[in-house]
Amino acid sequence: MSRSFSLLITTKNRLEALKITLHKIDFLLQREDVECLLYDDGSTDGTVKFIETNYPYIKLFKNKTSLGLIHNRNVLLNQCKGDYAISLDDDAHFLSDYVVENIVAYFEAHPNCGVIACRVFWGYEMPLEIQTNELPTRVKGFVGCAHVWNLIAWHDIPNYPEWFVFYGEEDFASFQLFKKQWEVHYVPQLLVQHRVEVKSRKNDKDYAQRQRRSFRSGWYLYFLFYPWNSIPKKIAYTLWMQLKTKIFKRDIRAAKGLGLAILDVIVNFPRLMKESNRITSKEMENYNNLVPTKIYWNPENEK
Structure with a gap:
């Protein structure tokens, strides 16, 4: 056919x-x-x-x-x-x-x-x-x-x-x-x-904007889909990782992006509640058992 x-x-x-x-x-x-x-x-x-x-x-x-x-x-x-x-x-x-x-x-x-x-x-x-x-x-x-x-x-x-x-x-x-x-x-x-x-993207002019959109999209997804009891832990973990890997290392542009991302979540919170399609705890368990998204591939003979 x-x-x-x-x-x-x-x-x-x-x-x-x-x-x-x-x-x-x-x-x-x-x-x-x-x-x-x-x-x-x-x-x-x-x-x-x-x-x-x-x-x-x-x-x-x-x-x-x-x-x-x-x-x-x-x-x-x-x-x-x-x-x-x-x-x-x-x-x-x-x-x-x-x-x-x-x-x-x-x-x-x-x-x-x-x-x-x-x-x-x-x-x-x-x-x-x-x-x-x-x-x-x-x-x-x-x-x-x-x-x-x-x-x-x-x-x-x-x-x-x-x-x-x-x-x-x-x-x-x-x-x-x-x-x-x-x-x-x-x-x-x-x-x-x-x-x-x-790696070269860190030098781009829109680096801070990319960081902002990347941070907030993850939090948007938590509030749209995740069971309520799992959201605080996810938010706390991602905040800590950003502080540890970027902010404490004085990545000023990342810090700016993080702050703006938090404001974006606050502004869009009513929309997040209205458009949520939350999965159950059992569905969350099944989802977490899936293989993570494969973003980057490298040939087996290259490191």
């Missing part, structure tokens, strides 16, 4: 990275069973003109002013027509072969799988070895830069929360899937290179 795919990309002012990605995934763009939807979030670097000139077959969505990554992902996921939606960052591309075939085979063999989490290598240079001995496994969640939705599962849960702004939306979806008995599976046969050096 033939299946159709939607390839989803969001971008903003990263034309050079996007050019590389589109070149690398041309083998997918040329397939008749794959549609590509690209959302430009108010770029000023000529992205829209480049796509319209060079990729007229890409379905282009565009904002005059930025509406945010999560908003754009929601639109794309609700507009795509495929059976499955491959979501890639604008600086990520596949290294593995038989991408479409592996996706179809896996979803058809695992009907309870709502999202496939790809194996992701982070770095500007291609890894020396791309083979792995890892086997597919059920995991807690997935990362945004490279994953595949079974669109039946997507339409069975709420949209990503746009008020998160950035960070945490994939974990939000993972909890919603868990509540609906859908599963997230890590499938190492699908290897993606995310052309980012994580």
Whole structure:
């Protein structure tokens, strides 16, 4: 039985990275069973003109002013027509072969799988070895830069929360899937290179903003999904770890991000209560027994 795919990309002012990605995934763009939807979030670097000139077959969505990554992902996921939606960052591309075939085979063999989490290598240079001995496994969640939705599962849960702004939306979806008995599976046969050096991000201008959004998204998730009796301990532990690993080491930008994150939780507390979808203590136990989200992959012959 033939299946159709939607390839989803969001971008903003990263034309050079996007050019590389589109070149690398041309083998997918040329397939008749794959549609590509690209959302430009108010770029000023000529992205829209480049796509319209060079990729007229890409379905282009565009904002005059930025509406945010999560908003754009929601639109794309609700507009795509495929059976499955491959979501890639604008600086990520596949290294593995038989991408479409592996996706179809896996979803058809695992009907309870709502999202496939790809194996992701982070770095500007291609890894020396791309083979792995890892086997597919059920995991807690997935990362945004490279994953595949079974669109039946997507339409069975709420949209990503746009008020998160950035960070945490994939974990939000993972909890919603868990509540609906859908599963997230890590499938190492699908290897993606995310052309980012994580260590260098600490030097970026938006480091404090990233810290703020990262801190608060974790606390948002506690109040949205965790049993009440487990929340105080989780909050206390994460606060202590941030103090120990960042604040006491005089990471001023992290301290600023932490303080603002606490204020964000206070401001959004009524919304957190209204939109909560709390799991039971037994469900929490089952969830904690799942394999943690696999974020970074390194070749077995590299340390």
